[in-house]
Amino acid sequence: MHENKIGSRFVKWLLICVSILFIFLMLVLPLITVISEAFRSGWETYKQAVTDEYTIKAALLTVEATLFAVIINTIFGVFAAWTITKFHFKGKKLLTTLIDIPVTVSPIIAGLIYVLTFGRQSFLYPYLKELDIDIVFAIPGIVLATIFVTFPFISRELIPVLEAQGTDEEEAAALMGARGTTIFRRITFPHIKWAFLYGIVLCTARAMGEFGAVSVLSGHLRGKTNTLPLHVEILFNEFKYVPAFAVSSILVMMAIIILVIRSVVEYIGKKET
């Protein structure tokens, strides 16, 4: 028995060391690299790169696209989760599959289908041209692509929680004469509040970092249709490594903030249930 215990302790620490080494090499070291490369030429260069006119414009566009994605996907997520979990209807399975499609296709394909829908060869193109609406290689395209890639993020978090909660409470409230909005506010929302926040955090993270789909639709016009990740790409490909990493460091900080919020939300949510 004694021997077995020593053996198991050895295995335990071996596995812990392997895990920590793996996490360090794959996750921590890249973060350290971004920060150290960003400050390689000192604080002044860093500040210059971060406050560069194009960087700020790119940051603003990233914020804009992220905001749109979070708002639209929140509206969609709440209504879709409500529809799917509170009612019985035909084709529910098909509906949930369709909602999940955006996360299963490659971001490049996401970009491609929007180019096909709104681009020059589309039957919609003449009408859009007449109305003077640019979608491909313009800001609406970037916003649409960002919404697409994060589309199911909020509904996905809400559906399991609402499913587990069942429909009894809502039915009781409805029978007693409560209105839909009251039922949602007083009964449903308290159940989903943490899942809801969690979904928003995930949606924000993915939306601000989206690269592939946005890259297809952006046309890479500096100062016009450039988001932060695209700006990083341009700088890096021009061998401007220090500015590229400086701009990346903004995104790294955002990522860390998101991770912290995520952990806190998850922790409180777990404690409450």
Next chain:
Amino acid sequence: MKKVNKRVIPGFGLSMGVTLSLLSIIVIIPLASLVVFTSQMSLSDILKTITRDRVVASFEVSFLTAFIASAINAVMGVVLAWVLVRYDFPFKRIVDGMIELPFALPTAVAGIALTSLTSDQGIIGKFFAKFGIKIAYTRIGIVVALVFIGIPFVVRSVQPVLEKLDGSFEEAAGVMGASRARIFRKVIFPEIRPAVFTGFGLALGRCIGEYGSVVFIAGNMPFKTEITPLIIMSELQEYDYASATAIALVMLLFAFLLLFAVNLIQSRNAKILKGG
């Protein structure tokens, strides 16, 4: 034939309406335009495009590297989930939180960071260069980037299953004299197997479509390190929408097959989690 009374909870019409209209604008119409566009192409053109040497080579690069990376993640994912569920050690919460980093960090940032780490001037690159191994701008580099991208998938699907696992079977096996390796193989692994496959499948799907992190580290040499999403991207930049669509169809087909397989495993997995 009116069944109105079956729905007690109000708001079905409104919520279904909002759901379907947003779904149509964002997902269904764009997907339909892909179908419409495809229907205008001839089958022989599609076949000709997807059997071009460079395209076939890119399929090989994409599938091979995604498969290797997901396999590495399947093994490391089980180890990480095991360590996080079963053991206590300093900084455990931080390690647990870090797992999600690949979801939160923009892929382009991950791409340039890994590239500069593994190039000849980077810390890791320098180390491996001594042994004559190049990482950045080779297929190994692509695998490294994809391992990064895929880390959370297996961990997060195995973790809940391990947490729910009933310890009494392990104890029983231990009392009856089974070795630890045997307990893992015969008692624990069969329970977590569906979760491992699910995580593997999700990681594989994500890795095959991945673009942002790979383009920087791959070097993008035709026939050697050019991935399929990059080929689609360059066809799009040349306004060759027909070729781009043809190649995308192959990837979509694979993605749907994978999704189907994962859903099959997942519905079985859900039964285990519910204890059924």
